[in-house]
Amino acid sequence: MLATLAAVFAGLAVFHFPFLSLPYFWDEAGYYIPAALDIYNGWLLVPESTLPIGHTPLLMIYLALAWKLFGFSPLVTRTAMVSIAAATVTATYALGRRVTGREPAVWAALLLALSPMFFAQSTMVFLDLPAALFTTLAVIALLDGRMLMFAVVASLGVLTKETAVVLLPVALVWMWWGGKSAKRFGVRRLAAALPETEQAPAAKAEAELPHSKGRGLAPLLRRVALIAPLVPLVAWTIYYHHKTGFWTGNAEYLQFNLYSTLSPGRFFWTLLRRSYEVFVGGFNWLLVAGAALGIWWGRGQSHRGTEAQRASRHYLVFAAGLIAAYIFMLSVVGGAVLPRYLLPIVPLFILVAVAL
Numbered sequence: 001m002l003a004t005l006a007a008v009f010a011g012l013a014v015f016h017f018p019f020l021s022l023p024y025f026w027d028e029a030g031y032y033i034p035a036a037l038d039i040y041n042g043w044l045l046v047p048e049s050t051l052p053i054g055h056t057p058l059l060m061i062y063l064a065l066a067w068k069l070f071g072f073s074p075l076v077t078r079t080a081m082v083s084i085a086a087a088t089v090t091a092t093y094a095l096g097r098r099v100t101g102r103e104p105a106v107w108a109a110l111l112l113a114l115s116p117m118f119f120a121q122s123t124m125v126f127l128d129l130p131a132a133l134f135t136t137l138a139v140i141a142l143l144d145g146r147m148l149m150f151a152v153v154a155s156l157g158v159l160t161k162e163t164a165v166v167l168l169p170v171a172l173v174w175m176w177w178g179g180k181s182a183k184r185f186g187v188r189r190l191a192a193a194l195p196e197t198e199q200a201p202a203a204k205a206e207a208e209l210p211h212s213k214g215r216g217l218a219p220l221l222r223r224v225a226l227i228a229p230l231v232p233l234v235a236w237t238i239y240y241h242h243k244t245g246f247w248t249g250n251a252e253y254l255q256f257n258l259y260s261t262l263s264p265g266r267f268f269w270t271l272l273r274r275s276y277e278v279f280v281g282g283f284n285w286l287l288v289a290g291a292a293l294g295i296w297w298g299r300g301q302s303h304r305g306t307e308a309q310r311a312s313r314h315y316l317v318f319a320a321g322l323i324a325a326y327i328f329m330l331s332v333v334g335g336a337v338l339p340r341y342l343l344p345i346v347p348l349f350i351l352v353a354v355a356l
Helices: 002-019 027-042 058-070 074-099 102-114 116-121 128-144 147-160 162-182 187-193 196-207 218-227 230-244 251-257 264-279 284-297 306-332 339-355
Strands: none
Touching (some): 027 058, 058 074, 058 128, 074 102, 074 116, 074 128, 074 306, 074 339, 102 339, 116 339, 128 147, 128 306, 128 339, 147 218, 162 306, 306 339
16 A cells, blocks of 8 residues: 555656645635744744634644755645645545445546545645545544544544544444444455455455454443544643633634524525535536436446445445535534535545445
């Protein structure tokens, strides 16, 4: 997988080479770069050179470390973001291998890398790209039954962007829905249905499921892992309140992103816009149309066998739940209805379209 990551990074770097030295602009120059510079210069987690807005600081810490290693310049910054984009594409491929097989996984990764919004965000300093990476990794860990890994990457997700916390209730509901079958959601059966060359990753995941290592503490540990990412988020919230007097953001930020959005009319129209951004905008309608044709064409057919379809269905249910949760959440909060806020679910959406 490291070789795949290196190849993806090289490809993205070539395609984005003309943009790697562009100066910062928009919210990059207004918040994220100054906030990262405060960490770079004095390890100030709550920025002082710009108005603090409460975002968790992991991306800014990452950039400060990159600058300390390679120097402060737009080239270093944007190359660091391309590294995150490459990891996200690779993670999408890895997730696709688990739920659809190698060829659909390659197509999903390629479509993600070339999708307009992901391509545009691959060099820009915003929180949504690393949030997409950690969300995808968290889904892989959850489907593999590796709950400790889920707790770690989900924690990194909420420390990148606090809205990633929406992953936790979706994961909880999904595991409740699956009941006992959630522990062994079909990886072993998927492995048996896949071609021989693709059985190894699924078989390895089966061996790592919690039920394979004993049943005694497994249910308790799963529940702990599902709420563990709340700990760093709560710690950051308390620290931010101690430094600023606000639990998040500031007075203007809260008014724009929360208080002004709580009206039925605004929710309805924002819900329509968010649905358009996911299912229509950025040529996504082509993916939706292709998925619909795939469902129609595959009626009554079984390309990989009933067991593989059952395993893939568990992923589709989870992905659909997380996509719906993001659309709902971002229809309630957020003054600016920016498509990039939906980037954490774009890899999952593309993989759903390819899988169908």
